[in-house]
Amino acid sequence: MTEQTVWDKLQSYQFDPELSSPDISPTVFRERGSAAAGACVSGLTSNSTRLSTIYQQICVGLIENMECLLPLRQLYTCGVREVLCTGSMFSMHPMLLPAVKRVYSGLDVRHAGETSAAYGAMLMALNLSTSSE
Numbered sequence: 001m002t003e004q005t006v007w008d009k010l011q012s013y014q015f016d017p018e019l020s021s022p023d024i025s026p027t028v029f030r031e032r033g034s035a036a037a038g039a040c041v042s043g044l045t046s047n048s049t050r051l052s053t054i055y056q057q058i059c060v061g062l063i064e065n066m067e068c069l070l071p072l073r074q075l076y077t078c079g080v081r082e083v084l085c086t087g088s089m090f091s092m093h094p095m096l097l098p099a100v101k102r103v104y105s106g107l108d109v110r111h112a113g114e115t116s117a118a119y120g121a122m123l124m125a126l127n128l129s130t131s132s133e
Contacts, residue, residue: 007092014054015098022048024061057096063103071119072104082108 009048031104048054090096090111101109112119 003036007111009051010055010084011092011094013055015056015095016052017098017102019053019056021045022053022057025065026056026058026061028097056099059093059099059132060102063096063099066075067103072106080107082110084110084112084120084123086115086123087117091098091115 009025022045023042024042025040027037027039081101085097085100091114097109
């Protein structure tokens with residue numbers, strides 16, 4: 001099996017909104033500043049070991065990790081009402097967009113299409129420059 005075959009298979013999976021386990025915390029880069037921090041998997045059962053399940057829950061875990069760093073309540077406090085998802089990650093990993101919608105429910109979550117992450121950074125810079133005038 002080639003690497004491309006694996007990626008094609010991962011990209012073909014559909015997001016299952018009913019799925020909630022296993023819980024996967026992919027904090028493998030010590031995001032919390034702890035030398036002991038690492039990835040964690042809990043709630044793994046014989047029924048939750050399909051590749052599609054693990055892939056989806058890794059995507060959800062990545063977005064949950066982001067939400068820990070940038071909480072929904074803080075976004076609301078700052079007046080954020082919309083999340084525009086940019087960059088190739090959302091095209092390469094279609095499971096990420098529904099994961100963002102799940103974790104950041106209550107915000108309008110949209111995909112910017114085939115754009116680079118630089119597009120999102122540019123939009124943010126324009127918004128900051130016009131709001132400070």
